[in-house]
Amino acid sequence: MERKICKILKNENLSGNYYFLILENNFKKIFKPGNFIHIKIGNNFLRRPFSIALFDREKIGIIYKVVGKGTDELRKKKKGEFLDILGPCGNFFPIYKNKKVCIIGGGTGIAPLIFLSKVLKKYGNDVYFFYGARDKNLIFFKLLLTGINYIFSTDNGSYGKKGNIFDVFKNFEENFQVIYGAGPEILLKKLSIYSENIPVYISVENYMACGMGLCYGCVIRIRKNNGYEYKRVCKDGPVFKASEIIWD
Amino acid sequence: MGLNLEITLGKIKLNSPLILCSGIFGFGNENIKFIDERKIGAIVTKTITYEPWPGNPQPRIYETNYGMINRIGLQNPGVFYFMRNIFPKLRKKYKRVFVSISGRSEKEFVEIIKIVSKKRIDAIELNLSCPNFENEKKMISQSSELTFKIVKSVKNETDIPVIVKLTPNVTEIKEIAISAEEGGADILSLINTIKGLAVDFKKMRVIDGGLSGPSIKPVGLKCVYDVYKVVNIPIIGMGGITCGLDAIEYFLVGASAIGIGSGFYSNPQIIDDIYKTLKNFLRKNKFKSIREMIGLLNEKKENF
Numbered sequence: 001m002e003r004k005i006c007k008i009l010k011n012e013n014l015s016g017n018y019y020f021l022i023l024e025n026n027f028k029k030i031f032k033p034g035n036f037i038h039i040k041i042g043n044n045f046l047r048r049p050f051s052i053a054l055f056d057r058e059k060i061g062i063i064y065k066v067v068g069k070g071t072d073e074l075r076k077k078k079k080g081e082f083l084d085i086l087g088p089c090g091n092f093f094p095i096y097k098n099k100k101v102c103i104i105g106g107g108t109g110i111a112p113l114i115f116l117s118k119v120l121k122k123y124g125n126d127v128y129f130f131y132g133a134r135d136k137n138l139i140f141f142k143l144l145l146t147g148i149n150y151i152f153s154t155d156n157g158s159y160g161k162k163g164n165i166f167d168v169f170k171n172f173e174e175n176f177q178v179i180y181g182a183g184p185e186i187l188l189k190k191l192s193i194y195s196e197n198i199p200v201y202i203s204v205e206n207y208m209a210c211g212m213g214l215c216y217g218c219v220i221r222i223r224k225n226n227g228y229e230y231k232r233v234c235k236d237g238p239v240f241k242a243s244e245i246i247w248d
Numbered sequence: 249m250g251l252n253l254e255i256t257l258g259k260i261k262l263n264s265p266l267i268l269c270s271g272i273f274g275f276g277n278e279n280i281k282f283i284d285e286r287k288i289g290a291i292v293t294k295t296i297t298y299e300p301w302p303g304n305p306q307p308r309i310y311e312t313n314y315g316m317i318n319r320i321g322l323q324n325p326g327v328f329y330f331m332r333n334i335f336p337k338l339r340k341k342y343k344r345v346f347v348s349i350s351g352r353s354e355k356e357f358v359e360i361i362k363i364v365s366k367k368r369i370d371a372i373e374l375n376l377s378c379p380n381f382e383n384e385k386k387m388i389s390q391s392s393e394l395t396f397k398i399v400k401s402v403k404n405e406t407d408i409p410v411i412v413k414l415t416p417n418v419t420e421i422k423e424i425a426i427s428a429e430e431g432g433a434d435i436l437s438l439i440n441t442i443k444g445l446a447v448d449f450k451k452m453r454v455i456d457g458g459l460s461g462p463s464i465k466p467v468g469l470k471c472v473y474d475v476y477k478v479v480n481i482p483i484i485g486m487g488g489i490t491c492g493l494d495a496i497e498y499f500l501v502g503a504s505a506i507g508i509g510s511g512f513y514s515n516p517q518i519i520d521d522i523y524k525t526l527k528n529f530l531r532k533n534k535f536k537s538i539r540e541m542i543g544l545l546n547e548k549k550e551n552f
Contacts, residue, residue, distance in 0.1 A: 001281045002281075003281075003282065003516055003517065040514065040515075043314075044311065045311055045312075045314055045315055045316055045461050045510075045513075045514055046311045046316055046513060046514065047514070067450070068450075206306070207307065207308075207309055207310065207311075208309075209309045209316060209318070209510070209513050210272075210512075210513045211513075212278075212280070212281065212516075213274065213278055214272065214273050214274040214278060214280065215271075215272065215274075215309070215318070215320065215510075215513065216274075216294075216303060216308070216320050216323050217308045217309035217318060217320060218308075218309070219303070219306070219308065219323070220306070229302070230302060230323060248305075248306070
């Protein structure tokens with residue numbers, strides 16, 4: 001993990017409360033899909049974790065939703081300003097080769113999945129990306145990549161199939177060899193059902209303090225023998241096998 | 249000639265007055281980035297109990313204005329696992345290791361002390377003040393009698409220096425500090441977190457725990473200021489330190505060393521920053537050592 005002061009290259013509204021932030025990449029480490037960065041924003045005491053949506057030699061990109069004081073301050077940051085960043089944090093999605101894979105997500109959960117889809121494609125996988133949103137406006141078309149099979153759904157039917165993305169996925173007639181998910185907890189819970197037969201990897205979210213595995217603030221319950229143990233989302237995660245998680 | 253920041257805490261010599269607080273840096277075996285071990289005096293482990301403790305269910309943390317509330321609940325693998333699997337790594341990595349312990353009963357404290365005393369530990373810190381732990385509906389360090397009793401029985405079991413960490417959640421901290429000293433405490437740590445509550449209305453729940461961060465610094469300073477007057481043992485001052493000037497304030501009111509806590513989460517390079525500020529401050533003010541500024545803005549009471 002490194003700490004860098006990164007220049008903002010772009011901080012633009014995607015639509016609604018969703019924003020796309022691009023930072024100059026001055027990290028030495030290579031980031032992997034599933035990794036996150038921990039950003040210090042203004043005078044807020046704790047940093048804020050964000051999944052990586054875009055990564056190359058020059059740039060690091062995140063998608064964020066304005067939900068509180070921290071993200072509202074982030075929204076106001078201008079191109080050319082600097083941010084104090086820790087990264088790469090956390091683990092990452094395991095990358096398979098030459099498989100038929102499903103990626104499914106919604107909301108800001110889309111962020112790590114965009115980065116993931118790029119890498120999976122590179123490794124010869126046949127990638128199906130199930131993308132759920134409330135409305136057509138909340139599908140970020142400009143961030144999508146070529147060579148990936150996208151299947152969309154919107155709650156109001158304004159684009160793709162009408163309804164929940166999980167239902168669309170459930171009725172889809174393809175046999176996948178691996179499933180990757182991120183987004184609303186209810187979706188992730190439902191995906192766990194498939195983990196009996198095939199690997200299901202999901203990225204989970206939680207409030208965090210340190211972001212480096214020290215404070216034990218972000219733990220979730222993970223199956224152990226007949227009981228459970230608390231594992232840290234920031235260090236042991238954020239990617240877990242869906243079958244391991246005990247949902248509250 | 250380079251200034252050095254050496255200090256002594258009772259019989260313990262430290263390279264630096266900066267101490268990594270309990271609960272902030274894990275158990276110490278983690279590969280913590282951003283910390284130059286040469287610039288710290290000692291690390292205090294996350295609190296160890298006799299049996300493994302799972303810790304509290306979520307929610308465990310929440311940000312507040314200029315601080316955070318935590319209710320981790322002493323998640324730890326128990327003293328046997330700790331001493332066998334974690335302590336050896338910790339011992340290799342840090343020059344001075346202080347082990348924080350807590351117990352549900354006097355007997356548990358004594359049992360843990362017997363186990364940890366077999367290894368080379370530089371000091372034991374008694375966590376008598378974790379606000380996340382219900383010990384007969386009261387923390388030990390909220391009672392002079394209980395504090396005296398536990399410290400005394402621990403001291404009877406070990407020759408290792410004993411640090412007593414106190415809660416600020418009391419009517420008069422001076423009385424508790426005196427009891428700890430009378431029980432045989434070698435050093436005091438002031439302060440643990442302050443009881444606090446946050447409301448997470450997005451999830452419609454409360455986070456009832458211990459407040460830390462810059463918002464508690466005035467409380468920490470006041471406790472150190474008051475206690476310094478009435479005890480003759482050294483004090484490790486902590487609570488809300490985020491920069492070198494905060495550390496200097498603690499020294500001036502009576503702390504012999506200072507603890508770095510959740511400020512590390514905000515600024516992981518806090519150790520380097522404080523270390524540098526301290527050196528510059530000593531040089532500028534022609535102090536030869538940290539010792540010369542301890543208690544400069546305070547005085548001991550003759551008859552208390």
